[in-house]
Amino acid sequence: MNGTITLTIIKPDAVENGNTGNIIAAIQAAGYSIKAMKMIHMNEREAGGFYDVHRERPFFNDLVSFMTSGPCVPMVLEKADGNAVASFRELIGATNPANAAEGTIRKRFAESIERNAVHGSDSDENALREASYFFSNLEMVG
Numbered sequence: 001m002n003g004t005i006t007l008t009i010i011k012p013d014a015v016e017n018g019n020t021g022n023i024i025a026a027i028q029a030a031g032y033s034i035k036a037m038k039m040i041h042m043n044e045r046e047a048g049g050f051y052d053v054h055r056e057r058p059f060f061n062d063l064v065s066f067m068t069s070g071p072c073v074p075m076v077l078e079k080a081d082g083n084a085v086a087s088f089r090e091l092i093g094a095t096n097p098a099n100a101a102e103g104t105i106r107k108r109f110a111e112s113i114e115r116n117a118v119h120g121s122d123s124d125e126n127a128l129r130e131a132s133y134f135f136s137n138l139e140m141v142g
């Protein structure tokens with residue numbers, strides 16, 4: 001890989017609403033290349049492991065229950081120029097779509113702070129950890 005990476009998940013609300021293709025198109029139009037992608041339906045242990053840092057938060061159980069409610073699409077994204085993590089968080093907008101800027105992915109496709117269409121890593125370190133949570137080296141293209 002030449003650029004920096006981030007990990008995103010198209011969440012169950014967006015998959016269920018038929019927005020997977022629209023979100024992938026928006027991501028690619030913004031200059032990211034897809035290094036890995038698959039559709040999975042997580043169980044409680046898998047979703048809880050991904051969101052382990054939030055285990056003590058009041059919203060943890062609801063979050064796990066939502067993330068296991070249907071299939072989702074994790075992807076590793078690479079950006080050739082700039083910082084993938086920071087620029088992707090700008091592209092998706094605020095966690096709560098009510099606060100997300102016009103034109104961002106969450107403004108366009110999210111319903112609420114929980115059903116917020118997409119996840120984006122919050123640091124380079126977490127991007128690597130999250131990418132390897134879902135994908136082996138074999139599943140990531142160079």
Ligand code: CMP
Pocket residue numbers: 054059063095113114115116118119120
């Ligand atoms: P995400 O970026 O995937 O990381 C943690 C998720 O917890 C977040 O998106 C939200 O979907 C979800 N969440 C639910 N309630 C809250 C809350 N009150 N504050 C922050 N995140 C929340």
